[in-house]
Structures are given as C-alpha cells and as structure tokens.
Amino acid sequence: METSTIDKRFPLLRFKQPWTLKASDGRGDLQRQVTYDEFLLTEVSSGELGPCFYISSTPRCLVATVRESRMSNFKVAQQALYDQGWPVAVRCTGGSCVPQGPGVINLSIIHPKVRGWHLDDGYLLLCDLLKDFLADYGLVATIGDVPESFCDGRYNLQVGGRKLVGTAQRWAGGSRENAAVLAHACLLVDIDLVEATEKINTLYRLCGNPQQFTPQACITMFDCLGGAEQQSAKDFVAEVEQRLTNLAKDYFNIPSSLSDYRG
Secondary structure (H helix, E strand, C coil): CCCCCHHHHHCCCCCCCCCEEEEEECCCCCCHHHHHHHHHHHHHHHCCCCCCCEEEEECCCEEECCHHCCCCHHHHHHHHHCCCCCCCEEEECCCCCCEEECEEEEEEEEECCCCCCCCHHHHHHHHHHHHHHCCCCCCCCCECCCCCCCHHHHHHHHCCCCEEEEEEEEEEECCCCCEEEEEEEEEECCCCHHHHHHHHHHHHCCCCCCCCCHHHHHHCHHHHHCCCCCCHHHHHHHHHHHHHHHHHHHHCCCCHHEEECCC
C-alpha cells in the first residue's frame, strides 16, 4: 500500500484500522450538528470506529464552550441572540465562542491516543494539513496568536497577520488504554465577519464579560483571494469543501469505499 502523507510526517499515527472520511448528513437539531464529532470521538474511544476525518458545516449560529455557558445571564443572552437569528449552541472542545454557518467549514481529526502523542502534536497535525491546502490557493499561512480575534490561540492559522483558521482539541478517556483525541479546526471561507464578531461581543456584553473582539483581526478565504475571481460565494464554498475533502483523502490515504462524502 502507498505510504500516506500522515505516515511520512506523523509516523506515530499508524493504526491497524484504516482512516475513514465522515461527512455531515445535515440531519438533527442544531446541537446534534454542532457536536456530532464528539459522538465520533466516543465511537473511536470505544473501539467501534477507527481513526477518521470529519468535515461539516452548520446553519448560522454561535458555538460557545462549556466554560462560557457558565457565565452569568448566559441563558438570557442565549435567548436574546436566538431572537436575533443567531442561536447559541455549546460544545466541549476548548477555545472560546466562534461563529458558524454555511460559509464556515469545520474539520475534525479523531484518532486513538498513542504513546508519545502530545497536545501540541494535534495542533501541528491540523496546521500541517491546512497549510498544504491553503498553499494550493497560493496562500502562505503562518501559525500564531492574533490579538483581538475571537477564540484566539497559539495555533491559529493566519494570512497577512489576520486569523483565517482557529483550532481546538478535546481528549477523551484520560490515561486509559482506549483514550482518544479530537483535534478540531474552523476555516472561515465566506462569512460576514463584522456581523458575526458583533454577535459574539453581544453575547459577552449580555453576560457581563468585558472582553470584546475586532472583526478586522480575522479574514475569510473569499477575501484573501479577492472575491475568488467573480465566482459566487456559494459556489466558492462548495469548491473549497470539495478540494479540502480531496486533499484529506490523499493525506490520510482514504479510499472512496471508506468515505461518506458524496460531494
């Protein structure tokens, strides 16, 4: 069998079961759609599923962390934003609140924990895959924090000093033999960053949290490429998802028979 990119660059992640590709079916309520990769993490941790790559988008919403859901007045703020057309879901990975919608592509790499694998490795794996992907568009991405961006972190991917990708992780099972890792990335393809950032700022204000974010700290792929040469935003998002899926198949050596994606 041909050696995959991940085998060459991250040789610790070699498993008896092959990698599979999972895609969102768009079914269920918002909470299910936002947290489906956490269900896959449970499946991997239990041994019912091998390592997998998951790609998805959700309806427009904000996704907060469990920690943020404990802020004062969170339920009141959640209802207020729902009334504004921005429902707020909660997920268990780290980081902080992010906007979601049809123009945001989420990808998750989920695999059994292996000896010698560390938290930084999960972030580096995400960044390695996405730097390859962005390079195909002629975009040079660097790793680092971007002050005043929402969900800021050391392992953002940025272009021209502005955040394009955010990352987060969740590990399940602790030190048990069947522990598993979920490394998650959020790619801003085409979204109104002014409106989205203001909605996050509104959530924080309503919860009495003084932290506020600046929309200019982030950028979308559509804007990086100057409007994608007059291609419609909808077509551009579909193209990005297809190309990212194709790259993932090559990167993890996933045959079509082990792929749910039918784009």
